[in-house]
Amino acid sequence: xxxxxxxxxxxxxxxxxxxxDDEKEQLKKHSTxxxxxxxxxIYKEGDKPNGLICLSKGKVKIFKEGVGGREQIVRMAKxxxxxxxxxxxxxxxxxxxxxxxxxxxxxxxxxETLYKLLTSNSDLSFSIIRSLASExxxxxxxxxxxxxxxxxxRLSESLLFLKDTYGLEEDxxxxxxxxxxxxxxxxxxxxxxxxxxxxxxxxxEKIIALDGRKIKILDLKGLERISELG
Amino acid sequence: xxxxxxxxxxxxxxxxxxxxDDEKEQLKKHSTxxxxxxxxxIYKEGDKPNGLICLSKGKVKIFKEGVGGREQIVRMAKxxxxxxxxxxxxxxxxxxxxxxxxxxxxxxxxxETLYKLLTSNSDLSFSIIRSLASExxxxxxxxxxxxxxxxxxRLSESLLFLKDTYGLEEDxxxxxxxxxxxxxxxxxxxxxxxxxxxxxxxxxEKIIALDGRKIKILDLKGLERISELG
DNA sequence: TTGCATTTATGTTAAATAACATACAAATGT
DNA sequence: ACATTTGTATGTTATTTAACATAAATGCAA
Numbered sequence: 001x002x003x004x005x006x007x008x009x010x011x012x013x014x015x016x017x018x019x020x021d022d023e024k025e026q027l028k029k030h031s032t033x034x035x036x037x038x039x040x041x042i043y044k045e046g047d048k049p050n051g052l053i054c055l056s057k058g059k060v061k062i063f064k065e066g067v068g069g070r071e072q073i074v075r076m077a078k079x080x081x082x083x084x085x086x087x088x089x090x091x092x093x094x095x096x097x098x099x100x101x102x103x104x105x106x107x108x109x110x111x112e113t114l115y116k117l118l119t120s121n122s123d124l125s126f127s128i129i130r131s132l133a134s135e136x137x138x139x140x141x142x143x144x145x146x147x148x149x150x151x152x153x154r155l156s157e158s159l160l161f162l163k164d165t166y167g168l169e170e171d172x173x174x175x176x177x178x179x180x181x182x183x184x185x186x187x188x189x190x191x192x193x194x195x196x197x198x199x200x201x202x203x204x205e206k207i208i209a210l211d212g213r214k215i216k217i218l219d220l221k222g223l224e225r226i227s228e229l230g
Numbered sequence: 231x232x233x234x235x236x237x238x239x240x241x242x243x244x245x246x247x248x249x250x251d252d253e254k255e256q257l258k259k260h261s262t263x264x265x266x267x268x269x270x271x272i273y274k275e276g277d278k279p280n281g282l283i284c285l286s287k288g289k290v291k292i293f294k295e296g297v298g299g300r301e302q303i304v305r306m307a308k309x310x311x312x313x314x315x316x317x318x319x320x321x322x323x324x325x326x327x328x329x330x331x332x333x334x335x336x337x338x339x340x341x342e343t344l345y346k347l348l349t350s351n352s353d354l355s356f357s358i359i360r361s362l363a364s365e366x367x368x369x370x371x372x373x374x375x376x377x378x379x380x381x382x383x384r385l386s387e388s389l390l391f392l393k394d395t396y397g398l399e400e401d402x403x404x405x406x407x408x409x410x411x412x413x414x415x416x417x418x419x420x421x422x423x424x425x426x427x428x429x430x431x432x433x434x435e436k437i438i439a440l441d442g443r444k445i446k447i448l449d450l451k452g453l454e455r456i457s458e459l460g
Numbered sequence: 461t462t463g464c465a466t467t468t469a470t471g472t473t474a475a476a477t478a479a480c481a482t483a484c485a486a487a488t489g490t
Numbered sequence: 491a492c493a494t495t496t497g498t499a500t501g502t503t504a505t506t507t508a509a510c511a512t513a514a515a516t517g518c519a520a
Contacts, residue, residue, distance in 0.1 A: 064370065066378040067460035074370045090363035095370060118352060125355035126348070132362035133320035139369040140294065140304045140325060146377045147419045148296040151507070181468065189377045191508060196469060212468095212516090230297035381477070411498065421478060426499060442486095442498095 002033035004056040005107035014054075014080050015127035023117055030113035034106050042083065042098040042106065049088040051108040055079050058104025059166070059177060063186060064096045073187040074139070076165050076177075082131070089128065101179065146189045149230040155198045156227040158188040159208070163217060171216070178213040232263035234286040235337035244284075244310045245357035253347055260343035264336050272313065272328040272336065279318040281338040285309050288334025289396070289407060293416060294326045303417040304369070306395050306407075312361070319358065331409065376419045379460040385428045386457040388418040389438070393447060401446070408443040 009016050009027050016024060033056075036042060042053070045065060055077050062075040062083065074096055077083050087094045088111065118125050145157055159175065166177040179187070185195035199215075202208045207223055209216040217223060239246050239257050246254065263286075266272060272283070275295060285307050292305040292313065304326055307313050317324045318341065348355050375387055389405065396407040409417070415425035429445075432438045437453055439446040447453060 064374050066374045067383075070378060072374045072377065074373060086363045086366050088363075089359045090367055091360065092364075092367065095367050118356070120352075122349045122352060122355060125352060125359065128359055129319045129355065129362065130321065132359065132366060133316045133318075134322075136316050136362060136366045136369060137320055137322065137325050139366060139373065143304060143369065143373045143376060144294050144296045144302045146373060147302065148300060153297075180466095192468085193470085193509085194507070196467095200469075410496095422498085423479085423500085424477065426497095430499075 002028075002031060002107065004033050004105045005031040005054075005109075008054050008056050008080050008107050011080050015124065015131065018123035018127060019117070019121060023121065026113055026117065027109055030110040032108050034108065036100040036104045036106065038100055038102055040100045040104075042100060042104075043094050044097045045094055047094050049084050049094060049111075051111050052085055052088055052114050053083040053098075054107045054109065055081050055083055056105040056107050058100055058102045060098050060104060061101050061183065062096050062098050071186045072189065073183065074142075075135075076162070076187075078165055085128075086132070086135075089132070101177075101183070149227075151188075151190055151194055151198055152201075152226050153228075153230040154188045154190065155184070155195065155202070156207075156223045158184060159215065159217065160223060160227055161187075162215075168217075173216045173218065175215045175217065180213065232258075232261060232337065234263045234335045235261040235284075235339075238284050238286050238310050238337050241310050245354065245361065248353035248357060249347070249351060253351065256343055256347065257339055260340040262338050264338065266330040266334045266336065268330055268332055270330045270334075272330060272334075273324050274327045275324055277324050279314055279324060279341075281341050282315055282318055282344050283313040283328075284337045284339065285311050285313055286335040286337050288330055288332045290328050290334060291331050291413065292326050292328050301416045302419065303413065304372075305365075306392070306417075308395055315358070316362070316365075319362070331407075331413070379457075381418075381420055381424055381428055382431075382456050383458075383460040384418045384420065385414070385425065385432070386437075386453045388414060389445065389447065390453060390457055391417075392445075398447075403446045403448065405445045405447065410443070 006028050008014055009024050009031070011017070016027065019027070036058070042060065043049070057079055060077040060083055061073050062077065063071045063073045066072050077098075083098050083106070084094055118128070146154060149157065162175050162177050162179070166175065168174060169176050181196050181199070182192045184199070185192045188195060190198075199208070199210060203210045205222075207219045207226070209218055236258050238244055239254050239261070241247070246257065249257070266288070272290065273279070287309055290307040290313055291303050292307065293301045293303045296302050307328075313328050313336070314324055348358070376384060379387065392405050392407050392409070396405065398404060399406055411426050411429070412422045414429070415422045418425060420428075429438070429440060433440045437449045437456070439448055
């Protein structure tokens with residue numbers, strides 16, 4: 001039934017590995033599974049969180065609407081990872097929206113159950129503190145990157161970020177996520193035109209190869225160099 | 231002796247208010263006071279945190295070095311607030327530097343003592359989770375602001391941010407912090423020249439009044455409007 | 461298939477902002 | 491009191507990037 005939820009909770013990689021069997025059982029009883037199609041909205045800026053959302057399968061983008069409706073992707077989620085936990089723990093409404101960029105499965109854990117466990121299990125609290133602290137560091141880094149690097153630097157950093165987040169296909173070169181040029185632009189703080197143009201330039205420089213939405217990294221060192229130089 | 235530390239720990243506004251007297255005593259025994267002059271560095275990017283730093287008196291800027299040594303201010307601290315807790319809890323070295331922009335007093339709480347308390351007191355963990363989650367929301371907001379708003383929007387948002395953070399003088403108009411034009415620029419992601427120029431423009435439009443480093447807000451609504459429009 | 465919408469591609473122009481140059485004022489040290 | 495540095499101010503130019511325009515390619519549905 002919500003076998004997907006059970007898998008997450010039992011997963012050795014998840015933060016729930018610090019829980020004992022009884023605690024895990026609690027979580028399983030109070031969690032529900034939901035299925036999303038590609039392009040489905042999981043939640044919207046302003047919505048109220050009602051539980052801890054965990055991505056079991058698929059890929060999700062988290063983005064904010066900026067000036068003139070222009071969107072900025074602030075995070076990309078992969079399994080097994082949390083979504084919207086910032087708002088939940090800050091006791092705020094969502095400040096960003098989440099949309100599935102592939103068919104996805106999420107598992108929602110009831111807020112009350114989670115909080116009860118947090119009270120009794122300090123290791124779980126520690127895990128969450130560590131997660132939030134890491135992501136804050138990432139966010140601060142990104143602020144500097146997106147504001148200070150030039151277009152080529154921002155784009156190459158985004159490509160490296162996508163590679164690090166989702167990994168590579170069996171050919172050890174193709175980034176394992178297929179975004180529209182618009183999404184790549186929204187991730188890299190540039191217009192779609194400029195994302196397309198700069199990708200083409202990279203391709204002509206043999207740094208990457210393009211085939212539709214497939215992006216193959218040909219010269220990793222080169223990409224890293226461009227990213228560092230800004 | 232470290233009376234300043236004691237004040238922080240007993241302060242009703244600090245997150246330590248959830249502790250009992252015995253726990254507070256523990257903290258006091260394992261904390262030390264340090265005094266910093268204006269422009270003193272408290273820690274540098276890459277340093278290893280060795281405790282929880284709390285600002286007791288003064289004002290501190292947290293900034294990152296970006297492309298070509300250009301600095302970006304990511305946070306401004308005021309009493310009673312924490313500094314560098316992100317790196318401490320993420321178990322990382324500092325990703326940013328902290329510098330006193332006024333004579334300041336900080337109180338450092340030993341990591342081991344803090345962690346012991348976190349294990350036994352879940353309310354304290356909760357407080358830290360909430361703080362980190364709030365700051366992450368702030369950071370994501372800032373990313374969008376700094377990348378999408380135009381110069382006038384970024385500068386007015388920075389002025390409003392400084393007002394909200396440090397408050398106003400008795401005249402109910404002058405922002406209670408005295409930054410160099412360069413710092414204002416580094417906060418707003420622009421060059422010093424453009425910060426100076428745009429401040430002058432705001433002054434000529436009677437939105438603010440300038441007197442050296444004193445910035446008086448004459449038209450709050452106007453400033454908010456400019457900030458929102460981007 | 462055909463038509464229509466969307467995405468991708470590329471060239472041109474316009475706007476925003478950084479970079480640079482210079483001048484002057486204020487603070488600081490000797 | 492003077493020289494030296496630092497901060498502030500403002501004008502000019504160069505560069506980056508957004509905005510706009512157009513068109514080809516692709517995906518999708520009737």
